[in-house]
Each structure stands twice: as structure tokens, then as C-alpha cells.
Amino acid sequence: FWLKAISPVDPPRTHAPRSPAARGDRISESPAMGHAAELAACMCSGLKALPPPERRKQCSVRCAEAWEGVQQINRVLNSTEEALGSERWQYEGALDAFSQRLVWASEMSQGLRQGLEVVESCDPGGKDLVKPYRALSICLAECEAFQMHLKTTIDSLLESQRRVNIKTCPVDDVPCKVVANINRTDVASMMLSSKRLQDVINDIVADEIKLLFESLAWLFRPIGSLYDLLAPTAMPASIGSAGTCAGFVPKRL
Structure with a gap:
């Protein structure tokens, strides 16, 4: 069923300042490929130094930002699945571009997961706040499973494409009519x-x-x-x- 069944609630609206991971932009648009650790570090930056009331507020903000990231991953993976189901994947370079999308989604998921583990450990809300973190963890697991499913599909198509794109024949001077x-x-x-x-x-x-x-x-x-x-x-x-x-x-x- 993958991620199409996921419909997370709207993140809580708050006037608290955005975290370093999302400041000036949406968290889902901020990480570059290969920067999962950097995203995780930004998500938990400065939390431990805050007093408990302010820290609680900031943990709530960063959970909301994590929801935004999960939704963005979901949109990217769903659009990739739709493209693979159409003829767009046959265009030159399309499969390589889709593979890069999956690399981005994987980095994003890893960064969010690592960051949320630290945010949860810093959250002074106690057991009452376990449910949101657990829901986010489940959604990230779905993202990772979906991403692996698409990777398998793309790898299969790339292998099929490689077999067809034969440049030379085993015998010299024989035209590759096939x-x-x-x-x-x-x-x-x-x-x-x-x-x-x-x-x-x-x-x-x-x-x-x-x-x-x-x-x-x-x-x-x-x-x-x-x-x-x-x-x-x-x-x-x-x-x-x-x-x-x-x-x-x-x-x-």
C-alpha cells in the first residue's frame, strides 16, 4: 500500500521561530544530497541549551517541520512511481534522474530519522509526547520501504535497457541488425x-x-x-x- 495510505494531520501552527534546519525555507527543500548528517545536526541544534518551556516549544516546532519533510518525500516518491508507470521513463537519462530522486529521498529520510531521535530525547514533555514521534518513525519507515521498492524497479529497467543498447556485435564487420x-x-x-x-x-x-x-x-x-x-x-x-x-x-x- 506504500505511502498513499498516509495522510498525516496538519502540523500544529505556532509562532515559535523556525529551527536552523528550516530557517528561511521549508525543511523539505533545504538538504542537499549527501547531507543527511548535516540535516540531523540542524534539527537538534541548540535544543539542549534552552530552558524546558522554550525547549518544549522548539521540539513541537521541529516535529511539525519533520512532518513537512515526510510529506515532501511522499510527493517525490509518488511522482516517481507515476513516471515509471508511464512512458516518461523511456526518455534518455530519465532513469538516472529518477535514481537521483531516490538518493535525495534516502538522504532526507536518514537525516529526519537521526534528527528526530535527538529531538525526542531532548523533549521535556515526557510520555505524553511518545505518540507523535512514533507516528513519524512509522511514516519514515514507509518512506524507506517505498524508496527501496522503486529502486528495485529502476534497477530492473536499467538492466533491460542495457541489454538492448548493444553497440557492437561479437563478430567484426557484421551489422547489428538486431x-x-x-x-x-x-x-x-x-x-x-x-x-x-x-x-x-x-x-x-x-x-x-x-x-x-x-x-x-x-x-x-x-x-x-x-x-x-x-x-x-x-x-x-x-x-x-x-x-x-x-x-x-x-x-x-
């Missing part, structure tokens, strides 16, 4: 097995060899005919007696 005949928009053709591909290539090689022999035979026909035209009608007796067939007379055309 590549030209494959419809790249046909997923069934992309799943062409390597054994079937080799069989097709072998057929092409056999056809080329047959054509080569036919061409050689055609080239040597005029040479044989010319020899017959220039040959004497009868061999000299000296040659005939030395040969295996005395008196042999070559045929004329």
Missing part, C-alpha cells in the same frame, strides 16, 4: 533474453557467410570460362602421353 529491429518503446523487446539475442546474431552471421561464398563463386565463373575459350582443341601427343588421360580435349562453351 538492434535496429528492436522497438525501443516496446518493453517486451527490452526483455529479450541474451540467448535469444545470440541466436539472432548467429543467424545474421550465417547469412553473411553464405552471401560471401555466393559472391566468390560468381567472381570466379568468368575466369573459368576464359580458360575454356583459350584452351587448345587437342593436346600435343607429348603432353597427352605424359598425362593421365592421353588425347584429352577440353570442352568449349
